Amino acid sequence: MKKIKYNKEILHDISFFLNEKKVSCQIKASTILLDLIRDVFELKGTKPGCHEGECGACTVLVDGAPVNSCLFLAINANGKKITTIEGLINTDGSLHPIQETLVEKGAVQCGFCTSGMAMSIKAMLNQYENAQHVPGDIIQDLPTREEIKKYLEGNLCRCTGYTKIIDAAEELFKQG
Amino acid sequence: MAKKLKVIGTPVPKQDANIRVTGKAVYGHDITLPNMLHGAILRTEHPSAIIQSIDLSEAKKLPGVVCIITADDVDVNNIGYKRDHPILKKGEANCTRDEIAAVAAETKEIAKQALELIKVKYKVRKGIYDANDALKDSAPQINKFISGKFENKNIAETFHYEHGNLEEAKKNSAHIVSRRFTLPRMTHACMATSNVTASFNKVDKKLLMYSSTQVPFLYQRDMAHALKMSPSDIRVIQPIIGGGFGSKLDIHPFEPICALLSMKTGRPVQILFSREEEFIASPIRQPMVIDLTAGVDKKGNFTFREINILKDNGAYTSWGATTPFVIMQSFSSLYKLKACKFNATAVYTNNVFAGSFRGYGNPQATFALERVIDLLADKIGMDKAEIRLLNANEKGEVTGQGLHFDTCGHKECLETVIKKSNYNKKVIAKQDARFKKGIGLASMLHVGGGAKIYRSDGCGTTLKIDPYGYCTIISGSNEIGQGSETVLAMMAAEELGIDLKKIKVINTDTDVKPWDVGVHASRTSFVAGNSLLGAIKILKEKLSKKASELMNSSHSEFDYENGQIVSVKSKDSIALDKVVREMHFSEPNELAIASFFYEPSSKFQDKNFKGNVSGSYAFASQAIEVEVDTYTGNVKVLDIYVAQDVGKVLNPLLLGGQIEGGLLQGVGYALTEELLMHEGKILNPNFHNYKMLTASDIPDIHFFPIETNDKEGPYGAKGVGEAPLIPTAAAIANAVCNALGVEFVELPLTPERVLKAISLSKINNNHHNLISL
């Protein structure tokens, strides 16, 4: 079990699934999920772009839904499923289709926004899939390009101008 | 090049994208070294103040604090190209960024806490926040480290340039337009904040810097000067860089501070900026006021331009002060021009100082110039597309400044965007009452083959092939996300017939790689590419000789394909790796290695800024269509048509990425991005109030590469990285003016500014109507 020591702070036990592996740790109530992931579990793929909830670089999935991990108290991860960019890759090391498509479409430049982008796209795909599986529901139309843009609004990128990222997302929806 | 290209020109994805997209790339933020401390910097509370005392006693008592330094604790030299910038400030603060003290502690939290315990007594001064005020006799001298080479104590730098007979050109002008343009501060906002990790080894007195610098060898030299060390005792390793755009051309105080903390403690120290600190303490695009007077003759030929620029230099001089070097090129040489007189003055103030920023002054210049061209066209009643075509630069032209346009796609760029955008129809489109559409044109000229601003604009390459047929390119140049590694690997794959997967690029370590001046001036593909091609040529000579020996033939001409060396004549072939093994392991035992240093043919300009400063020149034109909501003042960019003279497309996928990314930075500059300052303090140091564009804001981009095949460039290519954002703000402003029939002399075109312009034009029109009644 990993531990962080803080002076005279009350520590809380939490356990959760991190990329499908059960983990436990002791944290103080104010610990931020982003710091826990990066500093304690040393998964450095989740990026700190602002620590203020404004850039989306730190996006991870909590039970499949996207959150800015820099604003998410780690204590609220207790019992949940957290997925980071490291959890996206296939077990044999091959790229997840999201990653593959981002690469192929030229959507990665410096890459600092990429983890967050990939997780947001994953969340959008999840949402779309879930909506399709509501029993009795008619199959939904693919999201429009405008809807994809809207969904990715919370993820800033300074390098690419977004076009190729949106191209990649669109392609992924087409692939289904 | 008669041979058909197989790799060059194809959309090869970025070779290092895989590690970035899987979270495995190690950026500066991801480095942890054993026993590492965390550094933090205390900055002044007041942009202009006397520092009366600094009390560290409480901070030093905090458990976990290992070291605190102030100017009194260090023996260092100033930084900045004018050496006018102290690393830690002593006696006075002159800028909101000023570093007063620095802490190294066991954790980030403790370092931050310690800052709060440092007590500084200030005597607050009034400060000078306007460049004009700084020039007054009564103004105090803001920077005490300059030699006083200029007539006014607060002048940091001046530039004078002229060609042609200005007075005669004025006389020959049918119309003259004068305008004053005011350009804002824009910040790079790299997604990774500034970061550095320093590790000083007390035993052998060597310093290792993990730095995101764009110019490692200049960094090494400047760092050594600052720290009073030998440059070779400093090793610079570049982790993966989370965005550059020019921001990492200067060294900044936090970097030597980090080194000093490591030297004092003997432990590695890391400094990471918070986002707020990034907004406050990282460089910006230089703000300036441009006075431009320009003339046109009866037929529409441009006659002259007279330019006076006042630049707010901030408290210290950075490379940002040298942007007139590029600015004057646009004024002197974009479109044919008979006479030009250019003056620029950078003035010290207590504001934040600029750095270099993609485009290097050129977006500012191009905005002013292209706005005035529209006004001149109106004056003589000429179509705005026609006047540009008439004056467009041409192949073979040697400009008044001495730039040689051996290839020039300016006219073709213009023709392309005019045609593709349907410009002629759209410019006179009927208007809706509320949503008004407009279209604007602008062109740009930028260096496309490096820029000789240091003694050398060169780049070295060492190339080796191992006994397994893998190739390693050790390049002086580096990667900042733009894709240069991929382009180099493609060149090697093309020339050596080696699979891309078997090509490695090593370019992050100054102890290993040969000299290069750094990533700037859109030079990397051009200069590093030529350097690599030079090394390949030498290596192939060796390999071919060996191959011919092994084949027992007298053939000297070989093709390199699919890992084989193939005789052109007999079609006999031999595996490349086998040839390498034979070179290595049979007499006379030679390495399959070659080195080459490429220096562009460009010239250092003379004292009057004349001379052919670049190996080639890039041109681009944009036609941009906007829709303005006249109720809200909101400007929506609908379509961007961009044609750019890239020389030759090396990789359409990466090129497209450079174009789209650059364009959106240009749109941001035009519409939303402005670092707001009041009395030296930054008012919007966060993404919430500094408006960067998001995925929702993107226009449709229609890109048309123009291939002019420059004989100097690798495969004919020119630099591409900066061009896309340079004319964007100008074209957008022209489009908004076209839509509304108003004028703008400032950026960005925020809804407030647009509404104000609309209401002013209504007042003017009413006034006009009254008079005509």
Ligand code: FES
């Ligand atoms: S780091 Fe979390 S939103 Fe920017």
Ligand code: FES
């Ligand atoms: S790729 Fe650099 S920020 Fe998106």
